Amino acid sequence: MADQSSLGDMLTQLDKGLDDALSRLTEFLRIPSISTDPAHAADVRAAAEWLRAELASLGFDAAVHDTPGHPMVVARSAPGGARPLLFYGHYDVQPVDPLELWDRPPFDPAIEETPQGRVIRGRGASDDKGQLMTFVEAFRAWKAVHGTLPTDLILLFEGEEESGSPSLRPFLQQHADELKASLAVICDTARYADGRPAITTQLRGLVGQEVVIEAADRDLHSGSFGGLAANPIMILSKALAALKDDHGRVTLPGFYDGVADLPPELARDWDALGFDAAEFLGRVGLSSPIGETGRTPLEMVWNRPTAEINGIAGGYAGAGFKTVLPAQARAKVSFRLTGQQDPQRIRDAFQNHIRSFVPADCRVSFHDHGASPASVMDISDPAFGLAKDALTEEWGQEAAFIGAGGSIPIAGDFREILGMDSLLIGFARDDDRIHSPNEKYDVESFAKGARSWARILTALR
Amino acid sequence: MADQSSLGDMLTQLDKGLDDALSRLTEFLRIPSISTDPAHAADVRAAAEWLRAELASLGFDAAVHDTPGHPMVVARSAPGGARPLLFYGHYDVQPVDPLELWDRPPFDPAIEETPQGRVIRGRGASDDKGQLMTFVEAFRAWKAVHGTLPTDLILLFEGEEESGSPSLRPFLQQHADELKASLAVICDTARYADGRPAITTQLRGLVGQEVVIEAADRDLHSGSFGGLAANPIMILSKALAALKDDHGRVTLPGFYDGVADLPPELARDWDALGFDAAEFLGRVGLSSPIGETGRTPLEMVWNRPTAEINGIAGGYAGAGFKTVLPAQARAKVSFRLTGQQDPQRIRDAFQNHIRSFVPADCRVSFHDHGASPASVMDISDPAFGLAKDALTEEWGQEAAFIGAGGSIPIAGDFREILGMDSLLIGFARDDDRIHSPNEKYDVESFAKGARSWARILTALR
Numbered sequence: 001m002a003d004q005s006s007l008g009d010m011l012t013q014l015d016k017g018l019d020d021a022l023s024r025l026t027e028f029l030r031i032p033s034i035s036t037d038p039a040h041a042a043d044v045r046a047a048a049e050w051l052r053a054e055l056a057s058l059g060f061d062a063a064v065h066d067t068p069g070h071p072m073v074v075a076r077s078a079p080g081g082a083r084p085l086l087f088y089g090h091y092d093v094q095p096v097d098p099l100e101l102w103d104r105p106p107f108d109p110a111i112e113e114t115p116q117g118r119v120i121r122g123r124g125a126s127d128d129k130g131q132l133m134t135f136v137e138a139f140r141a142w143k144a145v146h147g148t149l150p151t152d153l154i155l156l157f158e159g160e161e162e163s164g165s166p167s168l169r170p171f172l173q174q175h176a177d178e179l180k181a182s183l184a185v186i187c188d189t190a191r192y193a194d195g196r197p198a199i200t201t202q203l204r205g206l207v208g209q210e211v212v213i214e215a216a217d218r219d220l221h222s223g224s225f226g227g228l229a230a231n232p233i234m235i236l237s238k239a240l241a242a243l244k245d246d247h248g249r250v251t252l253p254g255f256y257d258g259v260a261d262l263p264p265e266l267a268r269d270w271d272a273l274g275f276d277a278a279e280f281l282g283r284v285g286l287s288s289p290i291g292e293t294g295r296t297p298l299e300m301v302w303n304r305p306t307a308e309i310n311g312i313a314g315g316y317a318g319a320g321f322k323t324v325l326p327a328q329a330r331a332k333v334s335f336r337l338t339g340q341q342d343p344q345r346i347r348d349a350f351q352n353h354i355r356s357f358v359p360a361d362c363r364v365s366f367h368d369h370g371a372s373p374a375s376v377m378d379i380s381d382p383a384f385g386l387a388k389d390a391l392t393e394e395w396g397q398e399a400a401f402i403g404a405g406g407s408i409p410i411a412g413d414f415r416e417i418l419g420m421d422s423l424l425i426g427f428a429r430d431d432d433r434i435h436s437p438n439e440k441y442d443v444e445s446f447a448k449g450a451r452s453w454a455r456i457l458t459a460l461r
Numbered sequence: 462m463a464d465q466s467s468l469g470d471m472l473t474q475l476d477k478g479l480d481d482a483l484s485r486l487t488e489f490l491r492i493p494s495i496s497t498d499p500a501h502a503a504d505v506r507a508a509a510e511w512l513r514a515e516l517a518s519l520g521f522d523a524a525v526h527d528t529p530g531h532p533m534v535v536a537r538s539a540p541g542g543a544r545p546l547l548f549y550g551h552y553d554v555q556p557v558d559p560l561e562l563w564d565r566p567p568f569d570p571a572i573e574e575t576p577q578g579r580v581i582r583g584r585g586a587s588d589d590k591g592q593l594m595t596f597v598e599a600f601r602a603w604k605a606v607h608g609t610l611p612t613d614l615i616l617l618f619e620g621e622e623e624s625g626s627p628s629l630r631p632f633l634q635q636h637a638d639e640l641k642a643s644l645a646v647i648c649d650t651a652r653y654a655d656g657r658p659a660i661t662t663q664l665r666g667l668v669g670q671e672v673v674i675e676a677a678d679r680d681l682h683s684g685s686f687g688g689l690a691a692n693p694i695m696i697l698s699k700a701l702a703a704l705k706d707d708h709g710r711v712t713l714p715g716f717y718d719g720v721a722d723l724p725p726e727l728a729r730d731w732d733a734l735g736f737d738a739a740e741f742l743g744r745v746g747l748s749s750p751i752g753e754t755g756r757t758p759l760e761m762v763w764n765r766p767t768a769e770i771n772g773i774a775g776g777y778a779g780a781g782f783k784t785v786l787p788a789q790a791r792a793k794v795s796f797r798l799t800g801q802q803d804p805q806r807i808r809d810a811f812q813n814h815i816r817s818f819v820p821a822d823c824r825v826s827f828h829d830h831g832a833s834p835a836s837v838m839d840i841s842d843p844a845f846g847l848a849k850d851a852l853t854e855e856w857g858q859e860a861a862f863i864g865a866g867g868s869i870p871i872a873g874d875f876r877e878i879l880g881m882d883s884l885l886i887g888f889a890r891d892d893d894r895i896h897s898p899n900e901k902y903d904v905e906s907f908a909k910g911a912r913s914w915a916r917i918l919t920a921l922r
Contacts, residue, residue, distance in 0.1 A: 204684065208782045217746030223665065223867020226797050227709075227752045227767030229742060233792075234705065234770050241702035244695065248688075281690060285678030287822040291688045306688030309695055310785050311776035316793065321669045321830035323795055323867075324771050331694075332777065334784055336687050361748040369782035406684020406784075 010141040010454040018447050021137045022111060022120060024054070025446065028091075028129050029109040029122045035070055035092035036163040044070045044159045047091045051157055058140055059149050065175075067167035070159035074178070080151025082461055083383075084181035086420070087153060088410060089132030089188060090161035093124035094435045101437035111443065116431075118443040126432035130441035131187040131449065132157060134427065138453030150461045154181055161188075165409065172417040183383055184414045185456075187449070189404070189426030192273060193280070197391035197399040197452070199384060200424035201266070201377045202302065205337030206407050207346050208310075208369030211236070211354050212330040215362045219315075220325040230362050232329040233314040239357035240331060243307050243350075247293040250307045250335075252349040258340030262303050265379070269401045270298045302403025305338045332369070336405065343371035375411045377421040383460055387423055390455035394448055427452070471602040471915040479908050482598045483572060483581060485515070486907065489552075489590050490570040490583045496531055496553035497624040505531045505620045508552045512593075512618055519601055520610050526636075528628035531620035535639070541612025543922055544844075545642035547881070548614065549871060550593030550649060551622035554585035555896045562898035572904065577892075579904040587893035591902035592648040592910065593618060595888065599914030611922050615642055619871075622649075626870065633878040644844055645875045646917075648910070650865075650887030653734060654741075658852035658860040658913070660845060661885035662727070662838040663763065666798030667868050668807050669771075669830030672697070672815050673791040676823045680776075681786040691823050693790040694775040700818035701792060704768050704811075708754040711768045711796075713810040719801030723764050726840070730862045731759045763864025766799045793830070797866065804832035836872045838882040844921055848884055851916035855909055888913070 014021075033047035034040040048064045048071045055062035055075040062075035070092065096106040104110060109122025120130065135155070143149050156179060160167055172179060192198040215230040245251050262270065277289050277297035291300035300306070314329025316322035335346050351366055358364045377384065379401060391399035404424075411422040427449035433439045475482070494508035495501040509525045509532045516523035516536040523536035531553060557567040565571060570583025581591065596616070604610050617640060621628055633640060653659040676691040706712050723731065738750050738758035752761035761767070775790030777783035796807050812827055819825045838845065840862060852860035872883040888910035894900045 206684075206784070208784070210782070215747060216742075220745060221867060222769045222771060222795055223667075223797065223865070224762065225745075226769040226795075226866060227761040227765055228738070228750050228758055228866075229745070229747055230749075230751045231769055233773050234701065237698040237770065237773075238702040240695065241699040277689070281677075281822070284681060284686075284690070285822075286676060286690055288691075288820060289689050290691045290820060297689055300689040301685065301687070304688055308683045308687040308692055308784075308786055309698065309776065310683055310783060311778035311787070312694050312698075312790065313774050313778035315770065315772035317772035317774035317791060321671070321793055321795075322771060323667070323669070323769075325769055326772070329773065330778060332782055334683055334687075334782075336684065359749060359751060361742075361746075404684070405687060405689075406682060 006145050007454060007458045009145040010458070011451050013141040013144050014137060014447070014450050014454060017137070017141070021133070021450065022443070022446070025120065025130055025133050026109050028133065029124055030107055032107045033092050033124070033159065034095050035160050036095060041070070044092055048073050048159055051091055054136060055155065058143055060155065065171070067171055069167040072159070072167070072171055073155070073157040074175070075155040077149040077153040078151055082152040083183070084152045084154060085460065086179060086181035086184045087135050087155045088158070088184055088186045089135060090128045090158040091132060092159045092162050093129065094127070094162050096123050096437070098437065103438055119440040120443060120446065121438060121440040123439055125439050125441035126428045127434035127439065128161065128188050130446055131426055131428060134187060134446060134449035134453055137450035138457060141450070141454055142457060150457050154179060168410070169413055169417065172413055176418060180418050181420060183381065183420055184411070184418070184422040186408070186410065186422050186424050187426050188408070189424050190428040190430060190432070191426070192400055192402055193430055195429065196397050197395045198402045199388055199391070199399065200404050201379050201384065201401045202338070202403045203375040203408050203411055204302070204305070204405055205341065205343060205372045205374040205412070207335040207337065207343045207371045208332065209334070209347060209350055210330065210332050210367040210369060212328060212365045213358060213362060214328040216325070216327050219327050222323040222325040225325050229325060230359055231325055232362065233326060235357055235359070235362065236312070236314065236329040236331055239354045240309055240333070242357070243353065248291050250305065252346065252353055254345060254349060255305065258342065259305055260339045262299065266401055270302070272398070273298065273400055273402070298403070301405040303338055305341055306336050308334050308336070310334055337374045339374060339376065341374065343373055347371060372407055372409065372412045375408070375415060375422070381421065383423060386459040387425060387456045390459050391425070391452055394452045394455050425452070467606050468916060468919045470606040471919070472912050474602045474605050475598060475908070475911050475915060478598070478602070482594070482911065483904070483907070486581060486591055486594050487570050489594065490585055491568055493568045494553050494585070494620065495556050496621050497556060502531070505553055509534050509620055512552055515597060516616065519604055521616065526632070528632055530628040533620070533628070533632055534616070534618040535636070536616040538610040538614040539612055543613040544644070545613045545615060546921065547640060547642035547645045547875070548596050548616045549619070549645055549647045550596060551589045551619040552593060553620045553623050554590065555588070555623050557584050557898070559898065564899055580901040581904060581907065582899060582901040584900055586900050586902035587889045588895035588900065589622065589649050591907050592887055592889060595907060595910035595914055596648060598911035599918060602911070602915055603918060611918050615640060629871070630874055630878065633874055637879060641879050642881060644842065644881055645872070645879070645883040647869070647871065647883050647885050648887050649869070650885050651889035651891060651893070652887070653861055653863055654891055656890065657858050658856045659863045660849055660852070660860065661865050662840050662845065662862045663799070663864045664836040664869050664872060665763070665766070665866055666802065666804060666833045666835040668796040668798065668804045668832045669793065670795070670808060670811055671791065671793050671828035671830060673789060673826045674819060674823060675789040677786070677788050680788050683784040683786040686786050690786060691820050692786055693823065694787060696818055696820070696823065697773070697775065697790040697792055700815045701770055701794070703818070704814070709752050711766065713807065713814055715806060715810060716766065719803065720766055721800045723760065727862055733859065734759065734861055734863070759864070762866040764799055766802055767797050769795050769797070771795050798835045800835060800837065802835065804834055808832060833868055833870065833873045836869070836876060836883070842882065844884060847920040848886065848917045851920050852886070852913055855913045855916055886913070
């Protein structure tokens with residue numbers, strides 16, 4: 001294990017080198033690596049090459065791997081018998097539309113002074129080039145102080161995260177032997193809302209289902225047929241309404257199989273966050289949690305599964321009124337999963353539920369949209385406690401184990417294909433405007449992010 | 462009262478004059494009086510003028526009245542102390558798109574032989590020029606036999622029925638004194654499905670309501686907020702689902718106030734129709750009535766009120782999937798009313814019902830779309846029995862009092878503004894393709910329609 005004096009040297013090194021580090025980030029941000037836009041394919045590759053060169057200059061064995069889509073950058077440090085760690089980030093960025101809402105050109109980044117402190121503004125500053133470079137700067141400081149890189153590191157930097165990662169799973173499968181480590185380290189998340197450092201240790205899974213109910217073979221006149229003929233919107237409404245009881249619980253048989261209450265250690269961490277549901281909902285014009293009776297608001301979004309209707313359509317919903325008794329109605333429904341819930345069993349239970357509402361002379365069809373279980377990390381792995389302590393040390397406030405209501409597919413992919421958990425640590429802020437005009441990353445996030453990795457690397461090496 | 466020998470003479474006259482009558486109808490059908498298309502405004506007026514001239518030539522005091530829209534043709538016969546009757550029809554027609562689906566030019570009508578008998582094919586043949594002309598030919602025959610027109614007739618022929626009758630109610634209000642009669646006679650409906658003659662004695666009313674439920678002030682990510690924040694689609698689904706119980710009854714308090722069971726006389730007539738719900742629903746791909754437990758299928762559509770969801774929309778319902786927790790959801794709901802149900806009370810009860818499902822931090826708004834009570838004619842007026850007997854005599858099969866599931870706004874307007882019931886008798890067939898390409902009217906409908914009016918006029922004069 002690296003000693004504390006070399007950690008002090010690394011932190012000093014990082015502080016002294018901050019301006020240079022920001023210059024490198026600025027150079028990286030100038031490359032418009034928008035992965036969804038085919039016109040920017042060469043820029044995406046240029047960003048990959050820039051990264052490869054940067055990593056090679058530090059002594060990594062770095063290569064750009066072609067895929068059917070955009071390239072993967074893979075780099076390795078020398079083996080040394082330590083626990084192998086896989087660091088993941090992505091070097092592609094979101095599109096910039098609407099361009100007119102930007103206060104400066106999105107690919108001409110600059111450091112700005114703001115009332116909340118210094119920020120670097122530009123597309124990708126926070127998501128994810130700035131975060132990715134916190135890794136790189138920490139490795140650079142390690143090299144400067146130790147003369148060599150930390151051993152047994154694998155770096156995987158993706159260029160398709162913002163366009164759905166179509167090449168990622170095949171790449172992981174094809175390169176499983178080279179990429180397999182004992183833990184993934186992902187820097188693509190935010191600090192907790194109040195700015196405190198956090199490690200996301202559980203993510204909800206997702207099952208998406210589209211349902212279409214068809215009744216008559218054409219739209220009918222609701223005068224001639226109303227009260228006699230099946231109305232698919234009413235059938236659908238009754239089926240969807242019955243998905244949740246009056247206590248906000250999902251009614252599907254077996255739905256809660258595999259759902260566990262929060263371990264006491266996490267319950268304590270979550271309570272300590274002082275989550276203010278009224279304030280959180282107030283930001284979007286609401287005030288009251290509507291979830292399961294007897295659950296705290298944070299449990300509702302992080303540790304309890306739910307069913308949500310994401311879209312519904314049927315009949316005539318435009319201007320004016322049409323007295324139509326429609327031929328069909330459709331809805332998109334998603335389930336957020338926790339614990340050990342089995343996506344396929346939930347899909348089956350949902351389909352059976354809907355079918356039980358559909359009369360014999362009507363038809364129902366389903367379209368599947370994704371199924372992934374929840375990701376629940378094993379926090380008894382010492383790396384989690386060590387990383388938490390390191391973050392607490394760096395930020396001067398207690399780091400928290402937190403959950404996330406949404407999915408981060410890469411964490412599920414690492415678990416499924418490479419058999420390892422992920423240490424999800426990121427330094428972004430809620431107000432970073434990722435995916436929006438005027439994206440920024442706090443200079444503090446960048447500087448203390450790199451210092452955090454220096455501490456974590458020291459603890460884990 | 463006119464005697465039976467003059468009726469025989471009139472019927473002979475109508476039979477002998479059928480070819481001439483068809484020629485006149487053909488001439489009328491050649492005028493492309495499409496009321497919704499401003500390019501055809503002069504044609505609509507030409508049709509009005511054609512009718513005025515035709516009626517004047519028979520001895521009516523006929524005039525074309527300007528309105529803010531298309532003209533009204535109003536004609537009167539001499540007073541004679543008889544019960545005043547107002548005859549209503551419309552001389553405008555539907556658009557003809559898609560033109561390429563017509564087998565002949567829609568305004569170049571012709572008599573065609575078909576396996577089902579002779580038809581006159583062209584736009585407006587059935588709806589409503591052919592039906593309107595059954596009146597005119599009956600008056601012509603009366604004049605030929607009696608030397609004078611029947612007394613105390615008022616004719617009102619409208620040119621905006623196919624475009625929502627915007628000028629009708631103001632016109633009725635402004636000319637109430639001239640138009641007031643003791644009964645309206647409307648020829649704009651069909652015979653019963655099996656071809657038997659029928660008088661529509663009750664029409665369901667309608668209340669249309671749009672409801673919009675708004676939750677958050679923007680679309681939310683269903684991962685970050687799902688299970689915690691209100692989902693307006695779920696709120697709407699629960700509220701709509703609860704509109705009907707498991708027996709198909711509407712649950713709104715007081716909803717069935719004023720709804721009466723069918724009088725025995727009508728129940729007998731309706732039973733005698735031998736309505737085959739499976740066959741009726743089979744034509745649109747369904748098989749089983751889903752209405753109120755313990756009600757016959759004809760009751761469900763003609764004599765029972767209902768609630769139907771005509772349209773619903775919320776969130777993302779396009780291709781693929783978006784895990785959005787939407788800001789709002791909306792639905793259009795209509796109630797079909799029977800008996801003495803009060804539209805405003807039902808509107809109020811619906812709004813209260815919806816509000817009871819909406820959490821305090823969400824908002825609900827309503828948009829009203831029409832409110833008209835049911836039209837239930839007083840069949841103890843002897844005119845109904847006399848007309849029924851006359852139809853039975855003409856068609857050689859028992860005429861029926863029937864209901865209609867939809868509204869015919871003009872009947873409500875006559876009741877509300879002119880204080881009179883309507884005798885709704887029409888000779889169209891279900892297969893006349895009204896509003897569609899290749900509209901036709903059976904020559905039998907036209908010939909026996911005119912003969913029917915000769916009989917009814919004889920019975921009522």
